[in-house]
Amino acid sequence: MTVPTDLDRRFREAAEREQLVDVAYGLADSPVGELLVAVTDRGLCRISYRPDEALDELAVQFGPRVLRLPKRVDAARRELDEYFAGKRRAFAVATDLSPVPPFQRAALEELARVPFGQLITYGRLAARIGRPKAARAVGGAMNRNPIPIVLPCHRVVGANGSLVGYAGGLERKQTLLRLEGAPV
Amino acid sequence: MEAPPIPPFERFYEEHRDEVFAVLVRRLGRQRAEDAFQETFLRALRAYPKLRHGAYLRAWVLTIARNLAVDAVRRERPRVELDESIELPRRPAYAELEHLTDRLPPTERAAVVLRYAYDLPYDAIGAALGSSEEAARQAASAGVRRLRGARHAEKELA
Numbered sequence: 001m002t003v004p005t006d007l008d009r010r011f012r013e014a015a016e017r018e019q020l021v022d023v024a025y026g027l028a029d030s031p032v033g034e035l036l037v038a039v040t041d042r043g044l045c046r047i048s049y050r051p052d053e054a055l056d057e058l059a060v061q062f063g064p065r066v067l068r069l070p071k072r073v074d075a076a077r078r079e080l081d082e083y084f085a086g087k088r089r090a091f092a093v094a095t096d097l098s099p100v101p102p103f104q105r106a107a108l109e110e111l112a113r114v115p116f117g118q119l120i121t122y123g124r125l126a127a128r129i130g131r132p133k134a135a136r137a138v139g140g141a142m143n144r145n146p147i148p149i150v151l152p153c154h155r156v157v158g159a160n161g162s163l164v165g166y167a168g169g170l171e172r173k174q175t176l177l178r179l180e181g182a183p184v
Numbered sequence: 185m186e187a188p189p190i191p192p193f194e195r196f197y198e199e200h201r202d203e204v205f206a207v208l209v210r211r212l213g214r215q216r217a218e219d220a221f222q223e224t225f226l227r228a229l230r231a232y233p234k235l236r237h238g239a240y241l242r243a244w245v246l247t248i249a250r251n252l253a254v255d256a257v258r259r260e261r262p263r264v265e266l267d268e269s270i271e272l273p274r275r276p277a278y279a280e281l282e283h284l285t286d287r288l289p290p291t292e293r294a295a296v297v298l299r300y301a302y303d304l305p306y307d308a309i310g311a312a313l314g315s316s317e318e319a320a321r322q323a324a325s326a327g328v329r330r331l332r333g334a335r336h337a338e339k340e341l342a
Contacts, residue, residue: 001202001209003202007222020226020229025194056192059191059193064192065232066194
């Protein structure tokens with residue numbers, strides 16, 4: 001017997017009201033495919049091109065009470081919509097990087113300062129966090145970026161200008177850079 | 185075999201919500217089933233972080249639902265005889281006592297089943313029953329005492 005939509009919605013609202021949720025998420029359509037967008041009480045904690053896998057990872061990282069609560073991600077989703085519509089160049093939503101280890105977090109926080117439409121090399125980003133020889137480790141940190149698009153790892157390229165790689169696939173990296181009018 | 189990990193709550197909820205709703209509608213009718221449905225999954229959500237593994241989650245959530253249904257019926261019609269049957273997967277160590285647990289009061293039965301058949305910790309059982317860890321421990325122990333008595337009586341008769 002299928003649960004009525006209204007009852008399902010009331011349960012989700014009650015769960016939120018009683019603060020029983022570790023991670024709230026919703027799905028969003030975008031020019032780079034369906035995205036999972038997830039938030040904790042601290043802020044945006046995840047954007048994923050692979051929603052199903054992301055659910056399991058969120059449960060491990062933030063706690064198993066992961067629940068779909070589309071309203072909770074409205075603010076983030078609106079900023080993403082504006083970005084994809086070419087009406088937003090910087091994101092204002094707070095982020096939650098609490099499970100991210102220190103080196104990766106430093107790299108991601110520095111990455112957040114790379115402006116819309118500009119490129120930076122892995123080596124240069126490494127140098128900016130005081131680890132000039134750690135270009136490869138920075139590459140790994142970008143590969144595990146929990147909040148792509150908002151933390152713009154698509155703006156990081158190889159020393160020779162090649163796109164190198166992207167956890168969401170090179171095609172998406174190209175799409176994002178073209179959307180920003182970056183020289184690719 | 186290693187116990188499965190605890191799934192994200194959304195997946196657990198989507199997997200079991202329709203069956204839980206059907207059980208509650210059957211027992212309580214449509215209107216009252218809706219309240220009990222919400223309370224079932226809120227209880228599950230409260231207890232969820234205390235689970236140690238992802239095994240027997242179906243039996244667990246159906247036990248929560250059944251207990252709420254029993255409470256709801258009892259509130260309206262005191263001392264009515266209830267159909268207590270919910271199909272639980274059998275485990276060998278427990279199977280020989282299972283037929284006896286039908287005679288236990290609902291709370292004791294739920295505590296015994298969740299503790300000894302499904303190996304849940306007392307705090308998760310307490311949350312499932314809407315009581316405390318200590319109350320769950322007492323209910324399970326009272327249930328076991330009652331079972332021992334019943335078993336003894338059965339042997340005497342045989």
